[in-house]
Amino acid sequence: MPYIIYTGWGLLVPVGLSLLYGLMGRRARAALGYVQKNTAWAWLREILPPLLLFTLWGIANIPLPVLYILTFLGKLSHLAGAKLSSVKAVFIINISHLTTIALHMILIGVCSLATQTPMNKLLWQPFWRIATIGSILIINILIAFLLPRLQTLLTVLHTQSESEETRPFLVFLWFCNLFLLMDSVLCIATISWRLLPVFLIASTVLLEFYLVRFLQHLYTLLHVRYLEEEHRGLVEKLEQRNQTEAELRLKSAVDALTGVFSRRYAMEQTAFLLQSKELFSLVYIDLDHLKQINDREGHQAGDCYLVKFAQEFGAWLRKPDVFARVGGDEFVVLLPGCTQETAETRMKEIRTRMEQAYSPPLSFSFGVTSASQTPDDSVEEVFRRSDQAMYQDKQMRSCS
Numbered sequence: 001m002p003y004i005i006y007t008g009w010g011l012l013v014p015v016g017l018s019l020l021y022g023l024m025g026r027r028a029r030a031a032l033g034y035v036q037k038n039t040a041w042a043w044l045r046e047i048l049p050p051l052l053l054f055t056l057w058g059i060a061n062i063p064l065p066v067l068y069i070l071t072f073l074g075k076l077s078h079l080a081g082a083k084l085s086s087v088k089a090v091f092i093i094n095i096s097h098l099t100t101i102a103l104h105m106i107l108i109g110v111c112s113l114a115t116q117t118p119m120n121k122l123l124w125q126p127f128w129r130i131a132t133i134g135s136i137l138i139i140n141i142l143i144a145f146l147l148p149r150l151q152t153l154l155t156v157l158h159t160q161s162e163s164e165e166t167r168p169f170l171v172f173l174w175f176c177n178l179f180l181l182m183d184s185v186l187c188i189a190t191i192s193w194r195l196l197p198v199f200l201i202a203s204t205v206l207l208e209f210y211l212v213r214f215l216q217h218l219y220t221l222l223h224v225r226y227l228e229e230e231h232r233g234l235v236e237k238l239e240q241r242n243q244t245e246a247e248l249r250l251k252s253a254v255d256a257l258t259g260v261f262s263r264r265y266a267m268e269q270t271a272f273l274l275q276s277k278e279l280f281s282l283v284y285i286d287l288d289h290l291k292q293i294n295d296r297e298g299h300q301a302g303d304c305y306l307v308k309f310a311q312e313f314g315a316w317l318r319k320p321d322v323f324a325r326v327g328g329d330e331f332v333v334l335l336p337g338c339t340q341e342t343a344e345t346r347m348k349e350i351r352t353r354m355e356q357a358y359s360p361p362l363s364f365s366f367g368v369t370s371a372s373q374t375p376d377d378s379v380e381e382v383f384r385r386s387d388q389a390m391y392q393d394k395q396m397r398s399c400s
Contacts, residue, residue: 022047
């Protein structure tokens with residue numbers, strides 16, 4: 001058969017479709033994670049190889065296996081400058097290339113059966129070369145247009161394409177590509193068997209069937225793995241948030257200077273004991289010498305005095321007792337299960353020992369109230385009564 005060179009208007013089909021596919025392909029590659037330069041030269045460098053290749057195939061009958069190999073190398077060159085891992089790149093290339101050549105060979109076989117023309121003679125005709133490659137370009141354009149809208153699939157592909165589950169599947173993809181490449185030899189072979197197109201279509205469809213089933217199974221595995229990682233990530237975020245909230249609660253419950261509990265925490269615990277109707281006493285404490293120390297030695301010395309008092313006084317308390325700083329030189333002690341008389345006795349004993357043990361003495365005035373005095377006590381009322389009792393104690397000690 002004489003070698004035919006075609007230069008007609010039909011070449012506008014692969015040219016136009018290649019340009020359109022170049023535009024849509026950039027969107028698809030961006031959705032797949034390719035890093036692309038938004039320049040005219042970068043776009044031309046991406047679109048020129050397939051445009052020239054498909055146009056050249058319309059002009060002259062390049063052997064089909066050579067066409068497929070050059071197409072694969074062209075796709076591989078697109079990834080040379082893309083910041084993708086080799087596993088992910090090969091995974092994407094093999095799937096797209098395998099699907100493309102499978103559809104192309106099925107289309108060639110169908111056209112051969114429809115026209116009752118052997119496949120090798122069919123491909124010598126420019127019309128059928130342009131028609132088949134044009135149809136495949138249209139299909140690829142539609143896929144490239146729809147791909148960015150498949151967010152779940154893209155997310156799974158982004159995060160799981162390098163997992164261990166994909167390794168055996170990559171080997172299968174290489175086998176399928178080699179199988180179809182060898183099958184493409186049948187399209188150019190001079191074999192007079194009329195059922196050759198049927199054999200080609202059947203073998204390709206069977207391979208595509210198994211490929212789709214493998215893809216479905218792989219996607220299920222990867223999707224499950226993706227959901228597990230998402231769940232693990234959400235659990236970690238929840239734990240981190242809970243930890244942050246716990247730290248914030250701890251900060252709000254502890255006085256930053258002395259390390260004892262804060263006024264807020266003391267009031268919360270008082271409210272809890274009132275609600276549970278438990279017996280407790282509240283002691284309101286005011287230090288005696290803080291103002292003189294601040295005036296004489298400075299506020300840093302006063303802070304040290306507060307810290308020392310909190311440490312020494314706290315050492316005399318029981319574990320269930322709640323010791324809190326409520327402001328300045330004022331503290332409160334919440335004594336669960338303690339009557340007012342017992343609380344007063346304990347505070348007098350602690351005050352005596354601290355006055356005798358330290359110089360200057362860690363002396364203080366205190367007032368005690370019990371929640372059992374009034375059944376309908378509020379937190380504010382309990383604090384107010386103990387504060388008043390503390391001022392009475394301070395006045396009595398100043399007069400004596």
